[in-house]
Amino acid sequence: MTPEFARKITRKLTLDEELTAAILRRPRGIFSCNIFSLAEFHYFIQGTRQSLPSVNFSLLEQWLSETIGDQFLADQIADIETQDVCFIDKCKLTIPVVEARLREAYSVLHPENQDLI
Amino acid sequence: MTKLKGFAGKILHIDLNNLTHHVLPTQDYYEWGGGHGFGAKLFWDLSEDIEVVTDGRDPRNVITIAGSPFSGTNVPSAGGRCEVTNMSVGLIPRNRFTRSNFGGHFSSMMKHAGWDAVTVTGKAPYPVYIDVRNDHVMIRDASHLWGKDTHETQQIIQEDVASVEVASGWNGQLDGNSFGRTTQKASVLTIGPAGENQSALGCLIHGAGNAAGQGGNGAVFGSKNLKAISFIGTGAVDIADPEALIKARFKTRDFYAADIDKSAEFAFPSLGGKPEAITFSTMPTGHRVSSCHGCVNGCKQRNAIGYGNEVTCQTSVWYLGAVRSYKFGGNAKLSLAKTGVELTEDSLYAGDLANKLGINTYPIMGLIPWLQKMHAKGELGSGKEIHSELPYERLGTREFADQFCQAIATGTDIGAYFINGIVPGIQQLGHSADVDNGTLHYPYYGMPEHGYDPRAELEWGYATLMTDRDMNDHGLNWIYWTVNLAKLEGIDFPIPAEVLASRFVEKMAPYVQADEVSAMDYASHNMYSEVLARQVQWINHYGRFWKNSALMCDFRWPDCVNTHREDLRGATGNDEVGEHVWWNAVTGEGISYVDGIERGRRIFNLDNAIWALQGRHRDDAKFADYIYDHKMTHNKLPTYLWPATNGAGQWDYREMMGRQHSREGVEEWKSHYYRAEGWDTATGWPTRSLLEGMNMKDVADRLEQAGKLGNEEV
Ligand code: SF4
Numbered sequence: 001m002t003p004e005f006a007r008k009i010t011r012k013l014t015l016d017e018e019l020t021a022a023i024l025r026r027p028r029g030i031f032s033c034n035i036f037s038l039a040e041f042h043y044f045i046q047g048t049r050q051s052l053p054s055v056n057f058s059l060l061e062q063w064l065s066e067t068i069g070d071q072f073l074a075d076q077i078a079d080i081e082t083q084d085v086c087f088i089d090k091c092k093l094t095i096p097v098v099e100a101r102l103r104e105a106y107s108v109l110h111p112e113n114q115d116l117i
Numbered sequence: 118m119t120k121l122k123g124f125a126g127k128i129l130h131i132d133l134n135n136l137t138h139h140v141l142p143t144q145d146y147y148e149w150g151g152g153h154g155f156g157a158k159l160f161w162d163l164s165e166d167i168e169v170v171t172d173g174r175d176p177r178n179v180i181t182i183a184g185s186p187f188s189g190t191n192v193p194s195a196g197g198r199c200e201v202t203n204m205s206v207g208l209i210p211r212n213r214f215t216r217s218n219f220g221g222h223f224s225s226m227m228k229h230a231g232w233d234a235v236t237v238t239g240k241a242p243y244p245v246y247i248d249v250r251n252d253h254v255m256i257r258d259a260s261h262l263w264g265k266d267t268h269e270t271q272q273i274i275q276e277d278v279a280s281v282e283v284a285s286g287w288n289g290q291l292d293g294n295s296f297g298r299t300t301q302k303a304s305v306l307t308i309g310p311a312g313e314n315q316s317a318l319g320c321l322i323h324g325a326g327n328a329a330g331q332g333g334n335g336a337v338f339g340s341k342n343l344k345a346i347s348f349i350g351t352g353a354v355d356i357a358d359p360e361a362l363i364k365a366r367f368k369t370r371d372f373y374a375a376d377i378d379k380s381a382e383f384a385f386p387s388l389g390g391k392p393e394a395i396t397f398s399t400m401p402t403g404h405r406v407s408s409c410h411g412c413v414n415g416c417k418q419r420n421a422i423g424y425g426n427e428v429t430c431q432t433s434v435w436y437l438g439a440v441r442s443y444k445f446g447g448n449a450k451l452s453l454a455k456t457g458v459e460l461t462e463d464s465l466y467a468g469d470l471a472n473k474l475g476i477n478t479y480p481i482m483g484l485i486p487w488l489q490k491m492h493a494k495g496e497l498g499s500g501k502e503i504h505s506e507l508p509y510e511r512l513g514t515r516e517f518a519d520q521f522c523q524a525i526a527t528g529t530d531i532g533a534y535f536i537n538g539i540v541p542g543i544q545q546l547g548h549s550a551d552v553d554n555g556t557l558h559y560p561y562y563g564m565p566e567h568g569y570d571p572r573a574e575l576e577w578g579y580a581t582l583m584t585d586r587d588m589n590d591h592g593l594n595w596i597y598w599t600v601n602l603a604k605l606e607g608i609d610f611p612i613p614a615e616v617l618a619s620r621f622v623e624k625m626a627p628y629v630q631a632d633e634v635s636a637m638d639y640a641s642h643n644m645y646s647e648v649l650a651r652q653v654q655w656i657n658h659y660g661r662f663w664k665n666s667a668l669m670c671d672f673r674w675p676d677c678v679n680t681h682r683e684d685l686r687g688a689t690g691n692d693e694v695g696e697h698v699w700w701n702a703v704t705g706e707g708i709s710y711v712d713g714i715e716r717g718r719r720i721f722n723l724d725n726a727i728w729a730l731q732g733r734h735r736d737d738a739k740f741a742d743y744i745y746d747h748k749m750t751h752n753k754l755p756t757y758l759w760p761a762t763n764g765a766g767q768w769d770y771r772e773m774m775g776r777q778h779s780r781e782g783v784e785e786w787k788s789h790y791y792r793a794e795g796w797d798t799a800t801g802w803p804t805r806s807l808l809e810g811m812n813m814k815d816v817a818d819r820l821e822q823a824g825k826l827g828n829e830e831v
Contacts, residue, residue, distance in 0.1 A: 012446035015493040022753040025397050026598045027591050027672065028430050029568010030754060032558070033438055034486055039452035040445035043460075048399050052605065054754050086607025087755045102453060110450075 006105035009070045012037050019063045022054040030054065038068055042098045045091050053091055057081040073101050121147055122357035123186030123703040125233045128155070129254060130163070131247055133341050134176070134239030138254045143233045150713075151185030151233065153216055153665035154720045156202025159236045160214055161723060161816070167730045168823055173206040173333055174315050174340035176240035182306060182346065183234035184224030185668040189354040189410065192362070192699045193369055194673035196411025199224035199329075200665055205585070206333030207317025207538025209563035210737055214727040215585040216665060217320075217334055219306075220409035220417075221327035223348070224668065226304035230350025241342035246307075249348045250278065250290045251297060259344040263313060266473035267322035271305040274347045278303040290351050297351025307345035308338045309475025311526040315339040317538040318525055320477040326417070326427030326468070327409075330477025331564075331586050333538070357705030365702060369413075369694045373681045394418030396425070397433040399461045409670070416672060425465025428472065435478035436467035436518055439485050443513020467518040474526040479565050479587075480539045481525060483557050485512070487543075488531065497531075503546060505531040538563055555743030561587065569594060571740060572749040573757040573773035575639055579653045580660075582738040582783075583790055584721075585728065590660050592675045593621060593637075599680075600758045600770050612678075612685065614760040615768035620678045624689045625655040627711050628793070639773060640761035645782040650789035655714070661724070662717030663696045719811045725796065725803050726816045729825040735801040738787060740778060748777045797827025804829050 019035040021044065033053075035041045047053050057077060065074035080093045106113075121143060128141040141159075149158045163179045164170070170177050180203035187195040197220050205215040227235065230251050237247075244259040262270050279288045279302060287298045304323065311319035312335030319335025320328045338344070356362055375391045392406040392415040407427070408415025417427045425433075440463045445452055471478045491497035492509040499506050507530060511517045524532035535542035540552055540563035551557050558566040561578065564587045571578020574597065580588040596617070603610040618637035622629055628651040629636040635643060636652040643649065663669050674696070676687035688694045690710040697710045725733075749757075751774050761771040791798045795807040804827040808817040820826040 010448075015490050020753050023397075023434075025434065025568075027395065027594070028397070028434060029566075030570075031434065031482070031568055032486070032753065034442065036442045037446050037448075039448055040441055042452040043441065043445050048397070050393075050395070051397060052602075056752050056755070059752055087605045089607060099453065106450065106453065113450075 001104055001108050003108055006108040009038055009068050009073075010102065010105050010109070013067065017067045019055070019060065019067070021056075023051050024054050025051040038070075038098065038102060042095070042102055045094050045098065047091065052088065055091075057090060070101065073098065122355055122705040123190075124151075125228050125231045125352075125354075127232055128159070129232050129235040129249065131235065131237045131254075131256065132239050133237060133241040133245065133256070133343065136241060136245070136256050138256065141236075146233075148716075149720060150662055150666035150716055151188075152183045152198075152200035152218075152668045153202060153661060154716070155183040155234045155666070156181040156200055156216065156236075157214070157720055157723045157727065159234070160202060160204075160727060163236065163238055167727060168732075170204055170731075172212055173204040173337045175204070176341065177238075178204045178337055178340070179236060179238050180334060180337050180341070181234055181236040182223075182227075183236075184228050185233075185666060186354075186703045187668055187699065189225035189228035190356060190362070190703055191366065191411040192669075192703065193366065193411070193413040194409075194670040195668055195699065197221055197223075197225050197409030198668040198670050199227075199323075200668060201321065201329045201332075201334050203332060203334050203337045204731075206315075206336045207541060207563065208332070208586075209538075209540055211732055213585050213731050213733060214724060215332035217329035217331040217586075218665065218668075218671075219321065219323055219327045219329040220412075220670070221304070221324045222301075222410045223304040223306050223323045223327070225410035226301065226350055227348045228350070228354055229299075229301075229352050230348045231352055232348070235346060237341060237343060237346075240340065244342045244344055246274065246343070246345040246347065248274070248278070249346070251350055251352065253290075259342075262307075262344045264310065267307050267309040267475050268325070268473050270307045270309075270345055271324075274305050274307075274345060275302045278347060278349050288349070290349055299349065299351045301349070303347045303349040305345055305347045307475070308335045308343075309473055309526065310523075311335055311475045311477075312339040313344070314526060314528045314536070316476075316526065316528055316532070316536050317541075318477050318480055318535065319475050322472055322475050324427055325419075326429065326432060326472045328432070328472065328477070330479065331589070333477075335475050335477070354703075356703055358702045361702035362699070365694050365698050369688065372694060373676075373679055373688065375681060392416070395429050397430070397437065397461075397464070412670065414673070420465070422462060422465070424469045425462070426469075428465050428468030431482070432468040432471060432478045433464055435471065435482040436485070436513075437464045439489070439513040439517075440464055440467070441513075443511075463515060466515055467522075470518055470522045474522050476522060476525055479567075480559075481535075483559065483565050484535070484539055487551065487557055488512070503531075503534070507531055539565075553742040555741070555747055560741045560744050561739075569597065570749050570757075571744055572777055573639075573759070575644055575649065576653055576656055578740065578744070578778075579649070579786065579790070580656050582740070582787070583653060584657060585724070588656070588660075589671065590656060590664070591671055592656060592659070592677065595678060596621075596759060597757070600760075601756055604756050604758055604770070610770065613768070614770050616685070617678065618760040618768065620685050620687075624675060624677045624687070625652060626690070627714065628652070628655040628658075634768075635762075637760050638762050638768075639759040640763070640771065641776055642764070643762070644778075645786040645789075647789040647793070650786060650793045653790060654793050657721055658714045658717035660717065661721045662713045666717070666720060667696065667700060667713070669696060669699075719813070722794075722803055722808065722811060723813065723816060725794075725801075726808065726813070726820055729800075729802040729820060729827075730823055733801070735787065735791070735799065738801065740783065745778050745780050745783075749774055751775070792830070795830075798830070800827055802827035 317333040320330025403421025524530040675689040679687035758770040
């Protein structure tokens, strides 16, 4: 991964490049969630003890490929999407894949800082 | 005056025009049950000009804060709720008599002080607050409180009330000629700067975060120069049959208490569920669950971090998206370092801020991403088309939250556009299209979507159209959180769709027969059916009495299906633990479950008579355009399953996504609904025969006088 590429896939997106997703939280309901970076997506997709992330995997794949510009990651998500597992398991499978990509980018951009690599 | 069991026996009428108070005997209002019933009848009796008041900030508005016989008792999840009714501020196409509700300890303390409700008319010549200590009522100068936030205000009042100390930890209060004692603090309901500035976004706050904001009741307090109402009482509630009450509590435990060893509880918390703070996101370490008076399963929290107490549900998420985007924007390190707690803390900070300033967070949440976009497009900012000096590049920080909330609360900067509500503000700015096309999710009456799209969750949309507000009734919504969570988790949902539908329908007496399972069939071929109109009728009438008047908490009642019991039958309508069992134990009456619903019908019809006088017409009851013009898509949601049949009549949990409402269909459904209620199908107004059949001839006469009486169906 080149520094340029690392910078590209970790950049903060402009407002028309967002990924529109949602959070499910009872009893508040379903509320929209606009994602503006890969790091934000990584946080979002983990959910919390009391909420679930909600995202359309086809749109996610498209966003990673066309907006973030990471075809490798998009292909991995496409693989997850085709797996015969439930939605939450798909989300869980997504976490390490995105995390590995972020770590890789982080190690290229901040080789001096080893604590998170 | 006969003292009725369960009731305190007195309603406090405050006349701010003359700075006087009067006692109204509860006995005159007993048949209206409490809460909303009291509020509607008091509004009817005390409003001088229902027809001409068009805005809740008119001094002639009547605002009532009412408890019920259950307030101050240990009826499960019913002892601490409190109903607020008033003419609204900021709704479209017109304001109307509306309601809101909050929890905590206000209604219970009001009862302990000897009052069932407080109703306020007129406008004070200067800022005042109402200080009630048992029978002793004072309308006091609030100039030292005006401008203070809701937390400070409560603290100042509480310290003043507790200044009469007779022994360490015990406060003495004059009670007629004797001296009562309590360890409790005064319960205070107050506005912050948002209410003082009469913003439609202003709400009432009690405690750290118990809020009533729907309908702009903070602005109503502000318009009356009323800062706060405080009660302290040393009395208790006179229960008709304490033994029956305790027996029902034990029975409830036997039937429904959560089994701590069974962790696989994928149901929406129901009666008997585990107490759990419903604050969104990663909780700060060190918190404990707190609850309203007498609740068996509390849903709020106190935090060791010292703020964000009772910042629950909606208030804990209104700023979350902005915080997340700001913090994680392009910063891989933060995400990898798992800084969720930090993010939650910022959200709680913003929740606290809104509570302190007395801002209703529901409507402002949708505004945040809209402002962000307008700023990015160059249309919002200093000297721009929409002028604002706020630091939008720092949206997501505490600093921005501070400035934004100040602006909203004071009606300055960006807040100036939204002083009359979000949708009116958006319209005024020339961006109505964003509401019409669903960029902003405000599907009905200028109110934000609660979180459940009316194209999928039909009853939520329909009940809202037929009433005054976002219905905020989670009775059937239990289905969303059980069936869909199971699906998302890959669990084979163990209850067949038809069985689940039947269990709900069983509770819908007297409007739906136990074998009319189609009342829960949300298939597109059934979405405009007559039986679905009767289902919504049940929701509205059940709600008006048991929830809005008897004040049983929406998070726990109705308890239609309860997975803690093998036959899945919930407590609702049950002759050992149902609503009427509690009512009868507390009041000594002998009513049935359906009698309560019939009382709800009467209250609801009085509401509709008030709405008719206020100008409401069938044509008002419409969704925003996007609900009709656009399909509900899968673009952010994997599933929205609900019991439904296919063309062959086979039941299953079927997908509600991908559909939209049709205008003709909704109109057809409305006609079914009006017929079911006995309202004029052309106008939606109640008829004379209907009103007289409910002993409301005087209401019919007044409607006739105003030309607002519905025509009888020929
Ligand atoms: S469930 Fe929550 S809101 Fe309802 S009564 Fe209990 S503590 Fe109050």
